[in-house]
Amino acid sequence: MIDFKQIINSTDLYNFHSHTQFCDGRDEMENFVISAINKGFKHLGFTPHSPIPFHSPCNIAEDKVAEYFSEFNRLKQKYGDKIALYRSFEIDYINEWGPANDYFKNIDLDYRIGSVHFIPSFADEDIFVDIDGNPDAFKRKMSEHFFNDIEGVVISFYTQTLKMIEAGNFDIIGHFDKIGFNASCFKPGIENEKWYDDLVKETFDAIMDCKYWIEINTKAYVNNNRFFPNIKYWKWLVDYNAPVLFNSDVHFPELINAGREEAMELYRKMQL
Secondary structure, three states: OOOHHHHHHHOOOEEOOEOOOOOOOOOOHHHHHHHHHHOOOOEEEEOOEOOOOOOOOOOOOHHHHHHHHHHHHHHHHHHOOOOEEEEEEEEEOEOOEOOOOHHHHOOOOOEEEEEOOEEEOOOOOOOEEEOOOOHHHHHHHHHHHOOOOHHHHHHHHHHHHHHHHHHOOOOEEOOOOOHHHHHHHHOOOHHHOHHHHHHHHHHHHHHHHHOOEEEEEOOOHHHHOOOEOOHHHHHHHHHOOOOEEEEOOEOOHHHOOOOHHHHHHHHHHHHO
């Protein structure tokens, strides 16, 4: 198990959430390492979207895991004197499949991120739908799979998240209010409604009870000027002294540090 606390107390130049050619990342693993080194990073974790029980173009196929591990080992040997590299997955929770599944319990990883990207279709509960696409794709899925019931989709997302938290076997919870962006595009103002805030607070309390690390995910900052969790909830993180990491959820090597410095500055001002 990585000592995240020791790392973040020693440097701001880390990132534990990155996606490469083995899932939906846009470049080779080695180019992410080179970019991180060139920007002075001391720690970099690889987190391809995990294998799941059905085909998804965004997730690593189970038969590619050995290749991913082999490439990781090669890069660690080649660059290990310049940067600490870590082998992980961003593990999707899909009912019985998730971080607590035996597959992930028995696989050798340095740490685990637990995330929700899929929820069951309202039209057919055996079909799980990726609700993490762009807003236009999300709107199509709302019509095709969810009868345009945005409140039901939000509730389903947080229900899946709470089930994942209870099941456990991960270290970092990824972008735990990610649904907020697409939900707000579909229904502006939804994140300001009390029932929505109550769901987020219930989820936050469950995370704190289980002592998971919370990432402040900066991926959407450059294009959409927002973070996950929403900055409106950072007061809870500060007030409860939550264990926080700043991850860029990077898909392009040049964006390894995108939004992180801005998020850290804002967060530290709140701590004063």
